[in-house]
Amino acid sequence: MPARPDVIVVGAGIAGASTACHLARAGLGVLLLEAEQPAYGASGRNPGFLFLLGKAKGLALEVSLAGRAFQQGLGDAVGDFGFRPTGxxxxxxxxxxxxxxxxxxxxxxxxxxxxxxxxxxxxxxxxxxxxxxxxxxxxxxGEAHQDTRLLVRRLVAAAETAGAAARMPAKVASLRVAGGRCHGVTLADGTALEAGAVVLANGLDGARLLAPLGLIAPLxxxxxxxxxxxxxxxxxxxxxxxxxxxxxxxxxxxxxxxxxxxxxxxxxxxxxxxxxxxxxxxxxxxxxxxxxxxxxxxxxxxxxxxxxxxxxxxxxxxxxxxxxxxxxxxxxxxxxxAPDYLPILDLKPGVAGLVLNIGHAFGNLIGAMSGQIVAAGLAGGAPLFDPAPFALRRFS
Ligand SMILES: Cc1cc2nc3c(=O)[nH]c(=O)nc-3n(C[C@H](O)[C@H](O)[C@H](O)COP(=O)(O)OP(=O)(O)OC[C@H]3O[C@@H](n4cnc5c(N)ncnc54)[C@H](O)[C@@H]3O)c2cc1C
Missing domain, CATH: 3.30.9.10 (D-Amino Acid Oxidase, subunit A, domain 2)
Structure with a gap:
């Protein structure tokens, strides 16, 4: 791993682990930072439902179906994680x-x-x-079941196999921003880490890191x-x-x-x-x-x-x-x-070099695909789902 990775990903839940995996597979240098251990947060604590029955027709149902389909095929790419189309x-x-x-x-x-x-x-x-x-x-x-803890471990392993580095425990205390650009993070122990871009995938704590920049994530x-x-x-x-x-x-x-x-x-x-x-x-x-x-x-x-x-x-x-x-x-x-129960996926939230992948209320459905979407945005590929409706500015 070079001293200055292309991308720092903050948080190793389903969203962050998938983001790191897809970025590394796209050829970018990735450093994954996690305050505790993979799947320490909600991703390691849920009973694994991919829950479709309550999703309203339109965006919520479409993105959920796309996420479910993505996850159904993900075992071939990262190894079995107990995905079963149980109903x-x-x-x-x-x-x-x-x-x-x-x-x-x-x-x-x-x-x-x-x-x-x-x-x-x-x-x-x-x-x-x-x-x-x-x-x-x-x-x-259409409902399905998976072992989300295992999926996160598989995604982290796949990211490392593709060349990503993982550092944990490593808690991000703040974002390093100068001249309107995010150029790294400062860890709780005071270590400064530089990167070409920073992806926040640390759930609720993402809102804390954004607040000093004047970006309000209503989570x-x-x-x-x-x-x-x-x-x-x-x-x-x-x-x-x-x-x-x-x-x-x-x-x-x-x-x-x-x-x-x-x-x-x-x-x-x-x-x-x-x-x-x-x-x-x-x-x-x-x-x-x-x-x-x-x-x-x-x-x-x-x-x-x-x-x-x-x-x-x-x-x-x-x-x-x-x-x-x-x-x-x-x-x-x-x-x-978030108020609409949809994630905040934003490649341009208003600070250059900063990307948001937070606010996953139904991360079992959309969390893994969100990593592909973010990686496509940063590496120049085609996202599996258009991220535009999930931007932070939908709340302003
Ligand atoms: C009991 C329960 C039941 C659920 N049921 C369902 C369900 O049926 N269907 C469904 O789709 N979803 C369900 N969920 C929600 C689902 O678990 C979440 O949507 C999903 O796990 C969120 O993933 P994430 O990666 O965004 O966040 P998380 O998994 O919370 O990951 C965030 C990670 O960031 C790390 N972190 C935080 N701050 C920092 C920092 N400053 N520096 C470094 N790292 C940091 C945390 O330690 C954590 O590992 C349930 C959740 C729970 C708890």
Missing amino acids: MLAFVRDERALPLLAAFAAQRRADGLAVELLSREETLRREPALDPAIAGSLWSA TATRYQAAETAAAPFRLSALLSGPSLFLHLPLLAALPGYDRACFTDPAIALAPGMTYTHQIAQYPDGRIQFGCACESGRAEAVATAAGQAPALATLPRDLPGSGALALERSWAGVVAQ
Whole structure:
């Protein structure tokens, strides 16, 4: 690695690791800086859902589908990371929800997604481990699962194989800017590092580094909590979501006849300011990850009793065979969310030599492709998706 790399990438989550990998493969000299270790942030703390069902037709759905397709082929380029096109069963417990879900499925099919309503019997035939007391489900065929921690490790390894250098732990304290140009970073230990360009891929902390430059990234910290059991003796064939998921879908809530009561789960007591996404995923080795309680405005990655309570109250009921499984881990992760839930990808945010790849709320879908987009912009290739709608100036 030359003393002055072409590009410094800050942050080794899915966005930064992919950016470093694609830049190095394009022939640029890359230095990847990470404050802790690869996938230390949200990328190492999520249950691996590639979640399409709630994406609105238009930009959000188009970029999500492009990201999913990119990731489906990425294993060939960087090595297997557990990508599986599992589909998702989103079940409900209240029969009154079924007519509304039928209308929602029809709407989503019109938007191009393969979604259908399943009866209780059809749902249980597909997923015999589920609680027989459910009322039915939506089957969304396009959803997929991956091991995002493994993907980040694969991307960092691929970046290094292509010639990138990685330095960690190395926390960036500030950006070095002179004459309207970003020419490097200063680390927390005072080390100054020079580069031709700097890509911020450090989530919420990116907003902190931008603020002294007068660039305001409107990112909100949202804390999500999840937990993991030991390997289960049964196999789930698909991703699962419970009724609470349907409280988070504005497209569904906009349908005539929507009634929150049909999706309100009496087993769940939420602390003030908390919501719950009700996701369950089984990894290839049998372990089950489940969650997620969410709290907007919480930036501490600390798991709490109140945040773990909804998941613990529902998993043994939803999967009756899971109640005796050892609970191996519980954790929290912080996600940087923009008001429109879309990332900030910006090759020209107003300071030359500075590039933004932050604000990934659904990084499992778009995070890896964002690295290709940024690398194409810096190295002169063709981006897989036009980054223009994701510029920082959309908020001004
Ligand atoms: C419990 C949970 C459930 C989730 N569920 C889903 C889901 O179902 N689907 C989905 O798509 N997404 C989901 N997410 C969100 C997803 O994890 C994120 O969108 C994605 O991981 C963001 O990736 P990133 O690379 O932008 O950020 P991160 O993975 O947070 O990476 C940023 C990295 O930058 C490093 N860093 C920070 N500051 C500095 C600095 N100053 N210097 C150097 N390095 C720094 C951090 O240590 C970190 O490693 C979930 C997240 C959580 C926590």
